[in-house]
Amino acid sequence: MKAADPAAVRKSRMFLLLVALVFAAPMLVAGLLSWSGWQPGVKGNGHPILPQRNFVAEQLQVRLGDGTSWPWRDSEPRFTLIALAGPDCAAQCFETLTGIAKARVMLNRNQSRLRLLYLGTPPADPGRRAAMQTYWKLGRDIDGKLAAYVPATPDSVSAVLVESNGTALSLYPAGFEVPGLLRDMVKVIR
Template sequence: MSEPQAQPARSGRLKLVLIMLVFLAPIVAAGLLTVTGWQPTGKGNGQPILPQRSFEGVRVDVGGKPWAWRDSEPRLTLVVLPGPACAAGCVKTLALVRNARIVLNRNADRLRLLYSGPAPTGTDAQAVMADYAIGTDTTDAFAPFRPATPDAVAVVLVESNATALAWYPAGFDPNGLRKDLQKVIR
């Protein structure tokens, strides 16, 4: 009579081991992938800034006051850097960047637009610039990212902790920027 009881106990242990393996397998697989150095290839449209750098110590004056990289609530900053002589092409790109923020809908408040450079010229410049905080980079810390091409715009996406995430050089695709923003800001 003791044999029939041994079979259900063995069957129960086997089920328990199988359940543990189901939950343990992904952890083991992730560990193996990490040890081998594999990284996912989820590619954004911007170029990663390597090595990563923090702009917390960079002073950008906006209306005579320093820009607060760490805001009262976590918000990203899109630093827009014009090249020399920001005119019609530059203003068009500024409008597309502003529209990329608007497309975020209810999450639009989680992204701040900071324009750092001389004021743009052009017919629509004043209307477009209403959505931007206009600042001056007193230490010229953004010089490596600023385009040298006239009438061009580059963008740097900065995390709420002042760490630069990505750089979009002159000639970037505003739709690619919009897609990246939708991934980052949810």
């Protein structure tokens, strides 16, 4: 039997090491990026609410139109999307609210896992007000604890996504895009 050439053995070992490195490099880079805190594709369209707030712990009271209080914790785990209207909710405000209601319908079988709560003065137009009540529960923030999230711009809406335990997750300031809100809702409502 002929002895192996040491130069050829070194060359084949080096080639094997390079092949292993090609397969291991992406995993090493992903591990380093994850360890450093960077996560691709997890950025939401809303702004995280920091410091975190829990509306149950704060005893935030919302009075509905029928005089009852809004239950932050429901009989089943469901998210709440709060729409906070700026002054003079009219055409633009109503268009955003309609877009949000359509986005809820686009959740398909998960649409029952999202409750829609509107806080503020509803549009003055009786037709629009009646149309809103099909999808939205209308109420008011008794103690004004959500005043910081209410837009100052007339005919605008901001939104707050609240987890089923009463924890506020994200704020969508006035002028937000409804498709971005829908993408975020699809990620969290399963």
